[in-house]
Amino acid sequence: MEDLTLPNIASLALWRMRSYSENMAWATANLRQLTGHEDVSASYVLSAYWVTDPEWPEENLDDALRTICTPRILLQREAQFLESEREQAEQAERRILTNGHDGSGIEPFGLSGVSIGHASWSGVVYHPFSPDQALAESDLVACELATQSMWAYCEYINRQVESGLDPDLPEPHGWRFLRGAKSRLVNPRPQETGQHRAMRDAIVKTSGLLEHLDQAIDIARQSQSQGTS
Known part of the structure; x- marks a missing residue:
């Protein structure tokens, strides 16, 4: 679990891709410690994002959260996840927030007026409008x-x-x-x-x-x- 404050979704996408190998190594080390077997390894890491303070206007919020659910779409196919790629990622983010996210491969599960939630193959995102009525993080x-x-x-x-x-x-x-x-x-x-x-x-x-x-x-x-x- 990590608490992050990021300026935009492009920054999240680059952070997620850069940190993936570190997360895999961490998961593998923990699995080996738990099982006592040195040949055990993690096969993947799935992201779950709990968004507490979104700064997008209301009309962009759902598209922004859908993009957080699938951040890889902001990056080039052969991306190296370098800082020099940030500008292109930010341009892609602006296009999506302007034109809308088509929602392909995403299943919504929020409750109107209470929360927004989306699940996809690559991750899950949730934002509670009303924490006392919405799902708990646990x-x-x-x-x-x-x-x-x-x-x-x-x-x-x-x-x-x-x-x-x-x-x-x-x-x-x-x-x-x-x-x-x-x-x-x-x-x-x-x-x-x-x-x-x-x-x-x-x-x-x-x-x-x-x-x-x-x-x-x-x-x-x-x-x-x-x-x-």
């Missing part, structure tokens, strides 16, 4: 951790298959565990608020997790049936 973090941890586990299973190996799954975390995780992620809870459900639906949908889970469940089922036959 709600967003918990949902992302649940989604991304299952995504990482499914990716681990699929990576073994793609390497020509039979998946090595711990007994408590076979296909029934995966099936239960899918149910918890997809099905609404009795006391769940509409805001929380909208957030969960948007994050799960844009992550591509459900297709990933279905494939992992099939692989785990086949592996277990072969082991008991």
Whole structure:
């Protein structure tokens, strides 16, 4: 978690790309410490932005937050993330704020008058207008951790298959565990608020997790049936 004050979204985009390798190294070191295995490594880092003091006018705020959700669109395809690229990024930012963000690949989950929230493949952004009525920061973090941890586990299973190996799954975390995780992620809870459900639906949908889970469940089922036959 980092607290940042930045002059514009172009600065955020450059910071995000520059800091990515550092974040990956940090995540890998922590995973190795937690698991005790030196061959463990992080596969990606997903960004969640909690915007507290936006300075855009009201008519630009939604487009600005959509851009924060996908900051890479401000940078050139072959960008080196150098300071000399800032001017082009700022020009791209001004064009988007003038013409609007088309919202491709983005799922909204805010509540009118209470919050603005957007989820995409590359990140999540949330701005509460009314903190006492909006989602809590811990709600967003918990949902992302649940989604991304299952995504990482499914990716681990699929990576073994793609390497020509039979998946090595711990007994408590076979296909029934995966099936239960899918149910918890997809099905609404009795006391769940509409805001929380909208957030969960948007994050799960844009992550591509459900297709990933279905494939992992099939692989785990086949592996277990072969082991008991």
